[in-house]
Amino acid sequence: MDNFPIIRVITKLLMPYILLFAFYVQFHGDFGPGGGFQAGVILAAGLILYGLVFGLPALQKVAPPRVIEWLIALGVLVYAGTGIATMLLGGKFLDYEALKHHVLPGWLPEGQHLGIFLVELGVGITVTSVMTVIFYCFAGREPVDGH
């Protein structure tokens, strides 16, 4: 891609907006269309675009495969951990009502809002990492002998 300065420049210009849009879809998902899955895919699309244009090593410097693997697990833990937290707080599994609190009311999300926020965050983390790992698997394949 070294021979295509336009693509490189445009990608660099677009990158912050793609990432920002991903975070918008993620964190505005509880008020409008969006959510963890969509946001994760958009974020991963940003990463994959970066990898396509600047090469796999550059992307792996930004998102090391080992870290991405951990993030896959972390997302699931955030989701299931939310459920465990609600159980520890006296509710049922994923009963967000148990997440009611009185810290900074009106500023911090609470109850159902906080619950869905955390769960979607977990989904977002895992989807981003899984999409990136799929890209790594395809892009990182060694060529078959003799071809």
Place this chain on the structure above:
Amino acid sequence: MIEQHLPVLIVVVPLIAAPLCVFLFNRTLVYLFALATCWATFGMSLFLLAKVLESGPFSYELGNWPVPYGIEYVVDYFSAFVMSFVSGIGAVVLTYAPKSLNDEIDPSRHYLVHPMYLLCLTGMLGICITGDLFNVFVFLEISSLSSYALISLGRSRRAPLAAFQYLVMGTIGATFLLIGIGLLYQLTGTLNMVDMAQQLADDHGSRTMLVAFAFVTVGLCIKMAVFPLHTWLPNAYTYAPSVVTAFIAATATKVSVYAFVRIVYDIFTPQFAFDVHGLDLFLTVFSLIGIFVASAAAIYQGNLKRLLAYSSIAQVGYMLLGVSMNNQDGLTGGIVHMFNHAIIKGGLFLVVGCFALRLHSVRLEDLRGAAKTMPLTAFAWVLGGLGLIGVPLTAGFISKWLLLTAALDNGFYLVAGLMLISSLLAVVYVWRVVEILYFSEPADAVESAREAPWSMLIPTYLLIVGILVFGIWTSYSVGVASQAASALLGGAP
């Protein structure tokens, strides 16, 4: 406090343990953690079973959303029974696993095995416990996807191809199931099984319902490996690592049978499925053809794992024979056979794993005379084989006897006769291996082999002795299964 949450914890504990395994750096630590999780899950399932037997079915509402809006987890006789043996097999097989895994899987991939194994267990337990039809699909995908990954870890280069074949067939099956569920959802506007069954009762026999029924049946038949949709199974079982084969062969098809029985009996009702649309005839015919074709194929296999794989297809036929009879005895027989076959086939595949560890081959010609150097392993094969044939005093006899009496009581003399003949085929393929193990001159590799290590023999014998125990003491297996069958036949669960 924990007690009230057990129905969800039995799914959530392995689900959380799986990603935690990724964060543990030490391989031994990961294994011990996964092992503890499996035994804890088994403990929870026994506790749930005891609770159901004591005070009847109960349910748990996820997120405190009332039924039918939220997801409900139902613990009743059938689900508690299936969960208990699925998690039990999961725990025993993992106890057996470390030496075999070290031998058969590249060490760099070890950290993937345990999370996948736990996810597979999560999926199967989830299918059993959930009362929500869409949840069944989700958990089916969790268990299937992780089993594809596990199968592809096999040592042979054909393992990824076998996993891919299974993936293609399994995905078609899951898609069909999803289409069926979608149609049912469109028809009833609910995903809760009990609620859906009530809504469908008012809407008897619309075209949509029939199409949904067809999709769900075909989809699950692929997952159950019913003849002629069984083609994915032999390769998947043959090329997977021994531990994975033992776990999946003992549990996955049974859980699919569970889902099938649940959906046919509880949602579509036997009247609709059997009386109106004649599914019982189709099931009986395909089960019998499957039993004969697969048993005959098993006789000609040169690979021990493939032999057992074909025998699994035949055994699924027996389960479905019981299911298709649509009466108390037959259904009890089918359900008991799920349990009995799980311990028999699990035990036999563990035996195969012992041979694979010491002889590095499971081809029959490489096992010649193995009884001389590996007497305990070979004897375990004999006991397991007797169970597979259905010799009295083994678990296999109990379920076949129940199926046989059910067939005779209801006048299915042809079915009963064919069942007896098919057991003779099992004698042939089990005896063929016994003959090679005991009455052949040992091959060179066999001469220098040692007996399998105790860490593998003890779990193997745990299941093998289980075959004998449950062949004599049937109050647990047959008792619970008949309660499950009468609940299924008694209309709403």
